[in-house]
Amino acid sequence: MEKINGQTLKNMIITGANILQKNKNAINDLNVFPVPDGDTGTNMTLTILSVAREVKKLGSATTIAEVAKVASNGALRGARGNSGVILSQIFRGFASGLTDKTEATTQDLAIAFSEASIAAYKAVMKPKEGTILTIVREFAEKTTEIADNHEDVNEFLKEAYDYAQEVLLKTPEMLEELKQAGVVDAGGKGFLYIIEGFINGMVTEEPELCNDSDICIVPDNIKKIDTSDILFEYCTEFMLERELKQSSNIKNLNTFLNKSGDSIVLVEDDEVIKVHIHTNNPGKVLEEALKMGRLIHIKIENMKEQHQDIIAKQEETKKNEPTKEIGFVSVVSGSGLENIMKDLGADYVVNGGQSMNPSTDDLLNAVNNINAKNIIILPNNKNIILSAKQVIDVVKDKNIYVIDTTNIPQGISALLSYNPSELIEKNLENAQKSYKDLKSAEITYAVRNTVIGDKKINKNDILGIIQGEIKKVGKKVFETVVDTIDAMVDEDSELISIYYGEGVKENDATKIKEYIMNKYPDCDVDLQFGGQPVYYYIISVE
Missing domain, CATH: 3.30.70.980 (YebC, transcriptional regulation domain)
Structure with missing residues (x-):
């Protein structure tokens, strides 16, 4: 096949989505941290499923440029987590390289993949080699190198794919954390599953998009449905x-x-x-x-x-509400944390977090449900920050700001800093300063055996993660919580906040509170139900 048209690209994308979905758990298992949040496979799958659903709606006469553009829009709105956002930028660059094309040759595709690589690097503030970025770049460079030697698009993609597979095997030598964990890069592996789908999709006539019911995503509390x-x-x-x-x-x-x-x-x-x-x-x-x-x-x-009548009435009511100066969107997972955020003034709480990253579209819907001139988004997870920042480019009738909160305690601190009598600039400054001296931790369990730094970790060990790093490894939850708090408290500490998760008994959480109160009598100890998945406890010390 010397050229591919819009219908062929549709088939390639749908097949790529199917193959990625089939292998998403294998990608999740490549997560460097041995905690139950290996969500790279899930996030990339949900993102490309959004792409596939959009292109599937297109007619067979659609040009390749139009298919690529629709794919780019679908990826942007469906992007979840860092890996999903990077994937959305890959589709964005790919579409840019195919602008005005009816069909595409190997030379055209080489340009498109080159643009995809450039866009992916731009999406990350501090790019690291040994990640999906490396795999995309090496794949793109190989397509540029061999484009003139191939007329057949399928053979062209196969050669670049085989080369990129070799590069993927070398990623542990590029990143120390991959080497220690004994895995290749998850995002790069996911990208190559998509390319594998592209290759197979070229010879597949009108593939059906597989059911994604096995991907468990708890919907946010936006009531409007299709x-x-x-x-x-x-x-x-x-x-x-x-x-x-x-x-x-x-x-x-x-x-x-x-x-x-x-x-x-x-x-x-x-x-x-x-x-x-x-x-x-x-x-x-x-x-x-x-x-x-x-x-x-x-x-x-x-x-x-x-349903349409109810939504119409809700939207009419919303229009008649007075416009606020500043509104807040906060991302949390857990009924207790949701109530805490609302009590502290969050106008809209999006259900999401670790292993369940909301898409840009989810956050956009939340923003559209707030009648305010300025809206501050609190992602409360490092994997959600990029998705949140994409909302800034989409919304034109409101000022959108993203505070780079990477965990729940930081989001709570940012909300507490809000002063309605201050201007937006001052409130942004206060929010960013509010968690500067805050220490935070999560208690969870290991999902596999691994070595992180000098710590040998066995499956089902209890992990104390402080400021994003595994600092404590134990066999029992109680002892690990205490050891973790001991590592956080110093002579300046005044308040210890503990949020217990959905699988924790209140009696067990109370025992921890009482022990910590007796051990640190000069500190106030606050215990609240968070209801969060993944983490037994979320802890902050300030």
């Missing part, structure tokens, strides 16, 4: 006056209902049977029920129209 996702349109309820000898008929009705929709409820007492079902054929459901007796209290509602 009504096309409502599979069964009519909410149907009725009561059936009970007659004698109906047991077998009830069983038949239940079987019929299960074939006719979802959200089925069938309850009965001595006099009536009450039925609730979401279905696309309410008439047939009622007809079947009539075989059993007289129907009463029938109610049928179109859920798509209901």
